[in-house]
Amino acid sequence: MERPYDVGPDDKVHPGDPVTVDRYTPAARINHWITAASLVLLALSGLALFHPSLFFLTGLFGGGETTRAIHPWIGVVLFFGFLGLFLRFWRANLWRGEDGTWMRRLSDVLRGHEENVPEVGKYNAGQKLYFWTMSVLIIIMIGSGVVLWDQYFAEYTSVGQKRAAVLIHAVGAVVSICVWIVHVYAAIWVRGTIRAMVKGSVTGGWAWRHHRKWLRELVTGKRDDQGSGAKPAE
Template sequence: MVPRPYYSERGDHIDSKTPVTVSRYRGFTRINHWITAATLILLAISGLALFHPSLYFLTGLFGGGQITRWLHPIMGVVLFFSFLLMFVQLWRLNMPKPEDVTWTTRIGDVVKGNEDKLPELGKYNAGQKFVFWAMTGLILLLIVTGVMIWQQFFAHYVPVPMRRIAVLLHALAAVAILLVFILHVYAAVWTRGTLRAMTRGTVTGGWAWRHHRKWLREIASRDTKGPAE
């Protein structure tokens, strides 16, 4: 049996055309990612609309206050399952590795773009892993507290004092996930050549060499040995 790759997915591969491109995400993962992203954005808008009277006007985007209140928790369930599907695909390569500690302690060089001073990395750097685990924890907290305050179905199961704590935690988790979301989008745009990984599914060979060399090396050695399966 062929051993599981350590830094890459089985489907990742190099296309030796000019310029060289490397497959990073298959179509299924990209659709899954964009459904997750769209759901989170809609949840943020509808959540803000329900959060404070000054933002109530945002309910107009969903067809009014009642529809927003009905739709928000349903979208929350969609986000939970959509992210769960991403989690199953991505958790293994987001596990911490020794080089993540070095990368984090040299964050100054990351910001300055001194990649030559940083360790070689697998498919994800420590920042991406932080975003992944933060989103995982916060989505779990949001779904648990969200169900607890879902009056339509669960009003009789949760005592009022507990519901109050759930509301507070739900709002705090929502603010936190928005900050993580901004960090994620900023990093994706700021690191040139990254966005196409989630739009076209590929990155250039140069991008892979510069940012995720261990990932590239593993795919290259696998591809020269022939297909992994």
């Protein structure tokens, strides 16, 4: 029988008190934290080069010249780090019919009334939006960054292309930082989420409350199309 699209081969339920559910492998967690660290370093080094008032941040990297030299290389690490995450998780982040309903009822989620929204798989609509938004932004950032990387690509680009790339790169960076802040806030706000990326597992209660469809599919080994409907609001 074909495994449900959002259940990974290493996702497992372990009986106990409390029940625990494996959500991320050690390799996936290392991949995530390398990508996250690269994004933070890119933001700091990029802001240091963005405006004179933030130039003091170059001290974190050994000065302005060093910051300018290593910034694009950190971008390369980010690109390949996120590529690893993309290849691991793109299938589980495909948009499903219940995701639109989940977004329309986001206010219920924010108020803690998740019983009024559709049951979701391994990722909810908000997480999927973050995944695909960052996928697009990273492509934009690496593309515009290559145009600006004069050490290797100066002869292949014109002045006009560089000017456009500066604007695109700056806008993309600001949007990326804002999206990342929302992502971190959401991870802190939903208690138990950070544990998944630190320990690799969540409690059965957490999985039942926030990702019930994924848990049901994991236990039964069958895709659950009946769990996608929301319960009516009381």
